[in-house]
Amino acid sequence: MRPHDDAPRDGASRAVLLDSFGGPEVLTLQDVPEPRAGDGQIRVRVTAAGLNPMDWFMTSDAETAARFGLSLPCGFGTDYAGVVDRVGAGVSDYAVGDRVFGTALSRAVADHIVLDADGDIARGVAHHTPDGVDDRTAATLAIAGSTASAALDVLGLGPQDTVLVGGAGGGVGVFAVQLARIAGARVIGTGSPSSAEYLRSLGAEPVAYGEGLAVRVRALGAGPVTAALDLHGTDTVRVARELDVPDDRICTIAGQVDGVPAANGANASPDALAHIARLVAAGRLHVPLAATYPVEDIRAAVELQAARHVRGKVVIDL
The missing domain is CATH 3.90.180.10 (Medium-chain alcohol dehydrogenases, catalytic domain)
Incomplete structure (x- = not known):
């Protein structure tokens, strides 16, 4: 996994995007403008993104995408883990350097994501990552x-x-x-x-x-x-x-x-993910990682995950 201090310089960022809906073949890693955190928001430097069946299901065709409020151009992936690197005005629960994990609906496979500090699992949310839980594992927890x-x-x-x-x-x-x-x-x-x-x-x-x-x-x-x-x-x-x-x-x-x-x-209880993260940190719950891929190999990763025979989780490193 690329260390955090190797993150792109100001003004440079990358994201996996779709210019048309379809299978893994439509996924491309593109240079994008670096997003900015506004008032009440945080920006996360993503280090790992976990894949779920819902990721490719949501973006498989235009009708399905519309049900989830997605339109083109569209990002990809929902689970992430990383480090807060920008904090907007009015935010008190997060600070630069905090390790976090959570969801960013169909936009998690990117160098940077911006989230509302008071978000939820549907809009995008950040939870503090406990000591003892590495970023790859944290990126598998949310969905x-x-x-x-x-x-x-x-x-x-x-x-x-x-x-x-x-x-x-x-x-x-x-x-x-x-x-x-x-x-x-x-x-x-x-x-x-x-x-x-x-x-x-x-x-x-x-x-x-x-x-x-x-x-x-x-x-x-x-x-x-x-x-x-x-x-x-x-x-x-x-x-x-x-x-x-x-x-x-x-x-x-x-x-x-x-x-x-x-x-x-x-429908999960508000403290469900914090509880699960604590179980992982305590060694009481183990998340098997079936495979990890660099973000440049996103298509191969999604092909493996979409086959539905993976034992454990597939994670993208950024």
């Missing part, structure tokens, strides 16, 4: 961590629970499995047969997804499954119902099913 936290709040897991997590090895699954285990629940995680050891490393009991999943879950002898979290679509919802899990103890993040609650990062 996946807040989404997992919001979903688990719906389920209200405790030591009495056995939860089935569909898509347990993905970016949100990394957090959901570990947070469920910290809550005391027993976790059964679905994945491919080749992901079994990886799922065990997160704290889940692995089971292969696909036809016959309910039979395989029962064969584990885990007793009744009391809750379920579908992180991929709706297949796990169907299986959870086969296992007699009540609808109000099932949650989705990527699909809609009548009667089943859904969650996203905007």
